[in-house]
Amino acid sequence: xxxxxxxxxxxxxxxxxxxxxxxxxxxxxxxxxxxxxxxxxxxxxxxxxxxxxxxxxxxxxxxxxxxxxxxxxxxxxxxxxxxxxxxxxxxxxxxxxxxxxxxxxxxxxxxxxxxxxxxxxxxxxxxxxxxxxxxxxxxxxxxxxxxxxxxxxxxxxxxxxxxxxxxxxxxxxxxxxxxxxxxxxxxxxxxxxxxxxxxxxxxxxxxxxxxxxxxxxxxxxxxxxxxxxxxxxxxxxxxxxxxxxxxxxxxxxxxxxxxxxxxxxxxxxxxxxxxxxxxxxxxxxxxxxxxxxxxxxxxxxxxxxxxxxxxxxxxxxx
Numbered sequence: 001x002x003x004x005x006x007x008x009x010x011x012x013x014x015x016x017x018x019x020x021x022x023x024x025x026x027x028x029x030x031x032x033x034x035x036x037x038x039x040x041x042x043x044x045x046x047x048x049x050x051x052x053x054x055x056x057x058x059x060x061x062x063x064x065x066x067x068x069x070x071x072x073x074x075x076x077x078x079x080x081x082x083x084x085x086x087x088x089x090x091x092x093x094x095x096x097x098x099x100x101x102x103x104x105x106x107x108x109x110x111x112x113x114x115x116x117x118x119x120x121x122x123x124x125x126x127x128x129x130x131x132x133x134x135x136x137x138x139x140x141x142x143x144x145x146x147x148x149x150x151x152x153x154x155x156x157x158x159x160x161x162x163x164x165x166x167x168x169x170x171x172x173x174x175x176x177x178x179x180x181x182x183x184x185x186x187x188x189x190x191x192x193x194x195x196x197x198x199x200x201x202x203x204x205x206x207x208x209x210x211x212x213x214x215x216x217x218x219x220x221x222x223x224x225x226x227x228x229x230x231x232x233x234x235x236x237x238x239x240x241x242x243x244x245x246x247x248x249x250x251x252x253x254x255x256x257x258x259x260x261x262x263x264x265x266x267x268x269x270x271x272x273x274x275x276x277x278x279x280x281x282x283x284x285x286x287x288x289x290x291x292x293x294x295x296x297x298x299x300x301x302x303x304x305x306x307x308x309x310x311x312x313x314x315x316x317x318x
Contacts, residue, residue, distance in 0.1 A: 041234070044082035048240045051077070052088040052121040052176070056128040066215045066222055069127045069229060073171070076233045082240075086121050123182075124174040125236075127229065129167065130186075165221045166190040169228040171236045183239045187232025189224045256316040257298070259283045263313075265306035269295030276306040285313055 053070045061068060070089070077083035095118070102113040171185040216222040259279040266273035269292035277300065279285065285308065290297035295307045 041076065041230070042080050042082055042237045042241075044080060044237070044241075046081070047084045048082055048237070049122040050084040050086055050119060051123040051125045052086050054124045054126045054174075055089075056126050058128065060129050064215075064221060064225075065219065066225070069169075069225070072216065072226060072229050073125060073127055073233065076230065080233075080237065082237045084119070086119050088121070092118075121176045124176055126172040126174065127169065127232075128172065129169050129225065129228075165224040167221065167225045167228040169225065169232050171229070171232045173236060173239070183236065185232045185236035185239065187228040187230065187235060189227035189231060191220050191224050255287070257285050257287060257313040258316045259285065259308075259312060260314050261312055263308055265298070265300065265304065265308055266295075267306055269293065269297075269307040273307065276304055279308070284316060287313075 053073050055068060055070065074085050077085050095113075098107070098111075098113045101107050102111060107113060166189065168186070168188045170187075172181060173183040173185065174181050216226045259281055261281055263279050265276040265279060265285075267276055268274070279300075284301055285298040286300075288297045288299060288305070291310075292307070294310050296310045296313070297305065297307055298313070299305050
């Protein structure tokens with residue numbers, strides 16, 4: 001029986017090892033983590049942007065008996081008032097169901113479910129884990145399996161006893177409009193270096209673990225991962241707050257419009273203005289934000305600037 005159990009654990013180790021990046025297979029850096037002690041959760045007077053949380057390609061949480069860390073990030077965003085979160089997972093699916101009912105005429109009058117109402121995301125946030133190790137100083141895979149193997153197998157697989165836990169997490173910030181990876185926030189935590197009591201305005205890492213659920217409050221490694229994400233979130237918000245007010249929602253490129261019919265680009269906001277060039281249906285224009293009644297100032301793809309009637313252009317669809 002013992003031999004069969006060990007063989008099963010060893011097989012699982014081989015599968016997990018193939019799925020874990022090389023930098024995670026050799027344990028964490030042995031130097032003390034720079035942000036191991038969890039500081040205060042930031043409090044923002046107003047959100048610095050709107051974000052959607054994207055599930056990472058690698059499902060690392062299942063092997064640890066945890067749920068997707070999306071709930072942790074949503075909770076921190078809400079409690080800090082630093083980010084608006086738009087739900088592109090279950091929330092969007094339910095909204096689409098309501099929109100389908102509206103299109104079928106099944107909703108009550110005034111339900112107001114329709115086009116043009118979904119808030120756009122300024123950013124995508126991708127939570128991931130660089131390393132999790134429930135055997136301090138041991139190899140990552142040994143640590144993960146040691147948390148689930150019978151007593152004694154953790155020492156065999158990881159080479160160390162399960163006396164402390166550690167985790168290194170990242171939150172990747174991606175500009176939703178340009179797809180540019182703007183920042184990678186890092187957070188590390190060790191069981192021996194942090195407190196799971198109250199903190200951060202009455203809600204420390206342990207409090208977030210309990211409220212988020214998904215197994216994060218049930219194990220030391222779950223609590224440590226929560227603390228690491230807590231630290232990464234603080235790093236992320238600190239970076240975003242360095243952006244000048246009003247620019248955190250992205251120094252975004254101007255949205256493209258297109259001509260809906262043949263129209264002239266005028267040198268002034270008047271039908272008698274000199275013609276700069278002629279647009280064909282489908283030609284792209286880029287509004288500058290300057291308006292004069294129904295006339296909008298626009299640039300063409302070559303940088304020519306002039307005025308067109310807003311009735312002659314519409315947002316370009318993807």
